Amino acid sequence: MTLRDHARAAVRDEVARHAWRLFAQQGFEATTIDQIAEASGMSRRTFFRYFTGKDELVLSRLIESGDRIGDALRARPTDEPAWPALRAAFQHLVELQEEHADVARPLQLMLRDEPALRATQQERRALWTELLAPLVAQRLSARRRRRGPDTRAVAVTGSALACFDAAQVAWAENPGVPLAALLDEAMESVSA
Amino acid sequence: MTLRDHARAAVRDEVARHAWRLFAQQGFEATTIDQIAEASGMSRRTFFRYFTGKDELVLSRLIESGDRIGDALRARPTDEPAWPALRAAFQHLVELQEEHADVARPLQLMLRDEPALRATQQERRALWTELLAPLVAQRLSARRRRRGPDTRAVAVTGSALACFDAAQVAWAENPGVPLAALLDEAMESVSA
DNA sequence: CCCCGATTGGCACTTGGTGACACAGTGGGC
DNA sequence: GCCCACTGTGTCACCAAGTGCCAATCGGGG
Structure with a gap:
């Protein structure tokens, strides 16, 4: 199952990268989860499956x-x-x-x-x-x-x-x- | 304006009393603002005029x-x-x-x-x-x-x-x- | 009595977060 | 090749927290 975990970690990293870029640009609160999800190419719901918030x-x-x-x-x-x-x-x-x-x-x-x-x-x-x-x-x-x-x-x-x-x-x-x-x-x- | 402030403080105390009773009964998170507002005899919207949250x-x-x-x-x-x-x-x-x-x-x-x-x-x-x-x-x-x-x-x-x-x-x-x-x-x- | 300002309530909207369900890919056993 | 279970994903519906806007209302001073 290391493969699954590896893929998951890669996705998390990718999402985090987009998120931090947005945070730096707009600040934390001003960045919505929809923006992060969209930038990461996933749906809002899926974002919540990788991060609790x-x-x-x-x-x-x-x-x-x-x-x-x-x-x-x-x-x-x-x-x-x-x-x-x-x-x-x-x-x-x-x-x-x-x-x-x-x-x-x-x-x-x-x-x-x-x-x-x-x-x-x-x-x-x-x-x-x-x-x-x-x-x-x-x-x-x-x-x-x-x-x-x-x-x-x-x-x-x-x-x-x-x-x-x-x-x-x-x-x-x-x-x-x-x-x-x-x-x-x-x-x-x-x-x- | 001391009169206004006094009234306001009294209302805040009253709301807080109801709220703490609910917190003790149900816990903090389980208690909704609607419940507090209703127990205090005011609307949700008005609650937010007395407390930020x-x-x-x-x-x-x-x-x-x-x-x-x-x-x-x-x-x-x-x-x-x-x-x-x-x-x-x-x-x-x-x-x-x-x-x-x-x-x-x-x-x-x-x-x-x-x-x-x-x-x-x-x-x-x-x-x-x-x-x-x-x-x-x-x-x-x-x-x-x-x-x-x-x-x-x-x-x-x-x-x-x-x-x-x-x-x-x-x-x-x-x-x-x-x-x-x-x-x-x-x-x-x-x-x- | 009426007018003015402050308080209030209702409504709509955004955002965060969750549950339920359906759908697509994938890999294995037959 | 076919069915199966599993996993990931998306869509939809829903709730709670806040916030802005506007109308109604209430209370005191002229």
Whole structure:
């Protein structure tokens, strides 16, 4: 069944390419699904068989980035504390963004400005946290003073993502300032 | 025009009351605007003149909570460092939640589970950050090593909110565990 | 009492999203 | 070669969220 999946992935890629072109031209909200479907040479109904909605076109990209962060975090030495390990895990993505700033910056601004993408942002947070928190948990002290549910991994992961977001927004708004420096300052200010 | 505003506020309260009753009975997504409008004795069209959408019924409550946090933060001694000041500022809300757990817990679970409320959650984050970050900024060291945009206040505020969210989710999922203790552990694990 | 402005309701329309059904290609077993 | 099941696709109908437009209505001041 790999053949079917391959074809499906190819169609998804093709649709995504047309969609992103339209988003860049007209913005996210102004682009209707009918336009995307027409540009992709398929019916509206068929579009919904490849994507759950317009959001997924954006979300699927963000999920990829999350997977990369996860991979990078797994590659760090197991005895490295959580905070510096997270900082290092972000580095791949940071460099990628700096390299393709012409694409990444408008994307960040779109994520910030389009109300229709707020739900997508929240889902990204949730997915990344779900993905990274277990990896972070391994780097926290096994000894706990308290009993009951352990909030530490989710809190640390969420905080790191908050720093990452803060740095990305500042970077998108201030061309010329390196993202790495913004992220360094953000993360140091929270946990020195 | 205070009279008009007063009447308007009264209507909004009334509509919100009916809406929350329906949300509790059927869930957020399953409740249609037509139902809310009918229960409130007004037309669909008029509902939209009082609220921008179903979301605002939820968001307006969350905004109130944000204002309270802001008030509490302003009331802290000005020389108190940001992190403990934020922890203390959350305390009012924490106690309120514990006190009305029968309402607060289902609400938290609704916020977590209803996909239609993800955008609302993200907006809440944005609004609270916008509100609190300037207050946090006053508690950060005025001396900075780096030049360029200052990401610290947003990063610290966002991290604190991430801890608060992590604690709230754990609290909603684990009845019997005090929210204050969960929040303490979350915030200590990020910045000890 | 009448007029003016604000509030309201009804209507039509766009968009997102879903379910039901029919149709075409494809590959396999007989 | 023929029938079969499976899959992908398109068409149609439908619902819910919003929004613009216009007519009706209600309430207070002259």
